[in-house]
Amino acid sequence: MMPAAAKTETPAVLSVEGLTTSFLVDGQWRTVVRNISFDVNPGETVAIVGESGSGKSVTSLSIMRLLAREQSRVEGRIRLNGKDILSLTEKDMQKVRGNEVAMIFQEPMTSLNPIFTIGRQISEVLTWHKGLTKADARSETIRVLDKVRIPNAASRFDDYPHQFSGGMRQRVMIAMALASRPNLLIADEPTTALDVTIQGQILDLIKELQEEDGMSVLFITHDMGVVAEIAERTIVMLRGDVVEQGATADVFHRGQHPYTRALLAAVPKLGSMHGHDWPLRFPIVDIASGLASEPTEVVNTVDTHKTPVLAVKNLVTRFPIRSGLFGRQTGAVHAVEDVSFELFQGETLSIVGESGCGKSTTGRSITRLVEPKSGEVHLDGYNVLTLDQPSLRAMRRSVQMIFQDPFSSLNPRMTVGATIAEPYLKHGLGTRQEALTKAADLLKKVGLAPEMMDRYPHEFSGGQRQRIAIARALSLNPKVIVADESVSALDVSIKAQVCNLLMDLQEEFNLAFLFISHDMAVVERISHRVAVMYLGEIVEIGPRSAIFNNPQHDYTKKLLAAVPVPDPERRGLRRSTADDELKSPVRPTGYTPPPREYREVGQGHFVQMR
Incomplete structure (x- = not known):
């Protein structure tokens, strides 16, 4: 009897082993990604999910070798189509980027050159990597723009980035990434800045293009709804470590790590308000245990028979x-x-x-x-x-306003105490001491310590800065x-x-x-x-x-x-x-x-x- 033939497995398009990335900060090497390993197989979508500071974007930039060499150190092994990425010269790496692996970034306007037409920018990829003539590159660019469903692609070849909406600019970025038909597409928060309908279109587009070309996708996001809809496997990162990875359905339904359960519990789900007459607080999740508090209704008096405010x-x-x-x-x-x-x-x-x-x-x-x-x-x-x-x-x-970006609405040269006290003083509502006392009280109300009054905006996280902006808005009652x-x-x-x-x-x-x-x-x-x-x-x-x-x-x-x-x-x-x-x-x-x-x-x- 002849022995059974050994089963041959298709090698991974991307194989990451023991990846560790460090940055030089004040003369010391600070590790921000620690010993992570994963594979992306042919035609597969793998999502890396985690919040700001988890190391997910640094992971993608390490794979692309886009980190500044003088201030970063990448260790471990990264193999793309069997090629050791970390051993390539910069000249060889330039042939890999945009050809075998391409990347879409979160903000297309900062990734596209504003002084060149979008047609020229995509054509350059084709002339550089594929050696096409100018005429052939133009034809192929129009074909790719049609493929990502840019309306009237031929007539928009000579348009500039500012002439496109955010969703259409992101389509242009996808077209540029796909122009050379890469084996692997890395999408780093490609839908975070987009409206919900445009986000839906981009997700559907990536799925369809992947099916047509058999392309692998490494999708980086903090949105668990997006992960569920696009990924076969999911990697969860927390403060530079992979804390869980597996089939997406297993991670969502049988997640073991407390942080995975915490992320899922914090996601607002459409339709979760059935049976509730009043607004409903979000569950507060303990990351150490993964346990979430029961959400409670916000019951307040809304009398529509009175004069509207x-x-x-x-x-x-x-x-x-x-x-x-x-x-x-x-x-x-x-x-x-x-x-x-x-x-x-x-x-x-x-x-x-x-x-x-x-x-x-x-x-x-x-x-x-x-x-x-x-x-x-x-x-x-x-x-x-x-x-x-x-x-x-x-x-x-x-009437007061709270804006989307608290960093740009807070004066970087003023302490947060002075920032919160300023409206109170400008409107002549009391003395400087009374204003500072009120500022300290408001910081407590928004969940920050009064001792933080002497710090500056750059010393706070994004969420803390938004709390400061809320405190300032409340200063005038x-x-x-x-x-x-x-x-x-x-x-x-x-x-x-x-x-x-x-x-x-x-x-x-x-x-x-x-x-x-x-x-x-x-x-x-x-x-x-x-x-x-x-x-x-x-x-x-x-x-x-x-x-x-x-x-x-x-x-x-x-x-x-x-x-x-x-x-x-x-x-x-x-x-x-x-x-x-x-x-x-x-x-x-x-x-x-x-x-x-x-x-x-x-x-x-x-x-x-x-």
Whole structure:
């Protein structure tokens, strides 16, 4: 009897063994990735998941050999298609990058050269790696742009990066990465900065291109919903170590490490609000044990029979477009068009929609950080749009803003104590000592130690800086807080903590929140009512349960369908969302928008009629 033939296994496209990466800091080598090992097999998608500082992006940069040689040290073994990456010369490595392995970064605008057309940038990859002629490179570039579904690819070959939306720029980056048909694509947070519908399109696109070309993907993210939808295997990293890895379904349903369970428990899940009438706090997770607290409802008084604290009526904000030698106005961006709503004390009204829909401009128009063209904004008894500068300054005691990026909104030269005390002093509400006492009290309220008052913004993490921004907003005892994408840039566990803090403060002070966001799962959890914006207009508004359980407008349905769900069973799902960009809100001079009508489909639930 002949012996059975030995089973031959296809070698891994990428094999990482004992990878350790260190950085030179103040003359000392500091290890940030410790002894990690994993494989990526042909046609497989492996996700590395973890929060900021876990080492996941450093891992990808180590594989690509993109770390500065003088300040970094990469040890271990990295084999790509059987080739030892760490032993290659820089010249040989340049032939590997963009050819055998390609990378997509989080922010395409910083990765694309603004002074060259996108066609030229992709063509260069083909002429460098494949030796194509200029004409052949152009043809192939157009083919690849078509493949990633850039509309009118041939006519957009000579466009510059700034002429594309964020989602389309990310498609250009994918086209550039795929131009040389690499065996391995490394995608480092490629959807984090994108709206939920664009994110859905990019995830579907990567899946389809992978199926067509048999490409392997190493996908780096902190979003567990994205991991569930795209990865066959998952690697969980914490502070430079791999704490768990295995089949994605096993990691999600039978995760062993406390940190894995903590990450999953902190993810807001669409539909988790069934049966709850009030906003619901996020569970607080102990990373050491992986145990999560029971979420509790935020019960506060929202009396819609009283006078609203904020009433917006027929708000219009447009930005002029000028062109020609004399700068004549040739059109306008209709950023906010005939928007009306009310906000009551103790209530959270969320405004949702994609980038460019006008939600942030609405918030800035209410506070007159941008000047509206017409309409009324009644706050605390007066029309904000008719106030002179001294009156406007007094009004801003009643309404404060929290921005998306706390680092850019905090003065790097001022201590956090001085930053929080400044509004109190500017409005003449007390002495310097009283202001500092209030600042210390507010730091305690937002979960920071008063001893931190003498530190500067750069000495805090992103989540801590956002807490400082919240403390500053509270220093004038406002009635309304406009939170503009205030948790979008935060890791999942920090996002949960900051959302809980906002809800606790609302319960304690009966604050009214105008919460501007594109994160539908967070919005569902913290809102009393929701307004959906599209092209500067509110297309649907109503109670949170009505919007999420009974959406009526096609655009609302599209937003909800695009939300990634942390369920590995959905990995083969295709959303069938349209690939079109958000239509332009630019209109010619003299354009008059058609009048809009709304029908009430339920109590307080209004939908724009088509």
